[in-house]
Amino acid sequence: MTWFKRESKGIITTTEEKKETPDGIWNKCPNCKKPLHYTEQVENQYVCHYCGYHIRIGSKEYFSILFDDNQFTELAPNLQSGDPLHFEDTKKYTDRLKETISKTGLNDALRAAAGKIDGQDIVIACMDFNFIGGSMGSVVGEKISRSIDYCIEHKVPLVVISKSGGARMMEAAFSLMQMAKTSAKLALLAKAKIPYISLLTDPTTGGVTASYAMLGDINIAEPGSLIGFAGPRVIKETIKKDLPKGFQTAEFVQEHGFLDFIVDRREMKEKLSTFLKLMAG
Known part of the structure; x- marks a missing residue:
């Protein structure tokens, strides 16, 4: 039985003293698979310093990157969705x-939220993919509408950061109505001659792409973002043909005239500040 035991002194024979690495300290880049330390990710604004892949982040991270000193006032923070259709599938x-x-x-x-970018007043509305796939429901439409009212x-100026799988099926027609609602509100913003910049991130699909995401005075995107209406798999199965290389990436969309600029996240604040100054005259 001595074969299965360490007899030499100074060698740890149990794992009781081993320290586990806390969750979230190290992550793997989804693209190149190399390990990334959390501190490095924050310092590099969640862009892989090996391959340049833009890791998905939410409103908390975008606000910290874009707002001066991460200072802002959130607009309508307590709005929550109801259940007008009493939807129930596998769960309520x-x-x-x-x-x-x-x-x-x-x-x-x-x-x-309302804050400042390089001293310039701005409202930023940012989607969070972690909340039911960033799906657009009635609250998303209402918050964008209230943001536009505030801007007017x-x-x-208004910046909307889109990251969405599309409409929220649990709200059905109530969700689809937000496409028309937000588009009509943006028409009022344009009539008031107030700038609107749309930032498309990975992924921006469905009804969001078909409405406010593509209606900016300037439409920009992060490198490599998936942008489209239906997903590539659905399109391929529908048309029964192979899709072009890079189909629905930000680079493909820009090449075909639907985007004005592709901007690295590490340069995003500087670029937005420049755009705002130019649009303000």
Whole structure:
């Protein structure tokens, strides 16, 4: 039995003194698979320093990157979705909402806030993919609408950061109505001659792409972002043909005229500041 024991002194024979690495300290880049330390990710604004891959982040991270000193005032922070259709599939919609709110600490798939970028007043509405796939429900549409009202009242430019799987099926027609609602509100913003910049990140799909995400005075995207209406797999199965290389990437979309610029996240604040100054005249 001595074959299975360490007899030499000074050699640890148990794992009791071993320290486990805390969750979240090290992550693997989804693209190149190389290990990334959390501190390095924050310092590099969640862009892999090996391959340049833009890791998916949420409103908390975008606000810290873009707002001066991470100072902002959140708009309508307590809005939560109802269940007008009493939707129930594998579980009740109300139960799913409660679980997601508890897990993410978010009230819905979009947060909006007023602050400053390089001293310039701005409202940023940012989607969170972790909240039911960043799906667009009635609260998302309402928050964007209220953000636009705030911008018109205070003469402040608007930036919307899209990251979404599309409409929220649990709200059906109520979700689809947000496409028309937000588009109509953006028309009022344009009439008031207030700038609107749309930032598309990975992924931006479905009804979000078909409405406010593509209606910016300037449409920009992060490198490599998936941008489209239906997903590539669905399109391929529908048309029964192979898709072009790089189909629905930000680079492909820009090449075909649907994007104005592709901007690295590490340069995003500087570029937005420049755009705002130019658009303000």
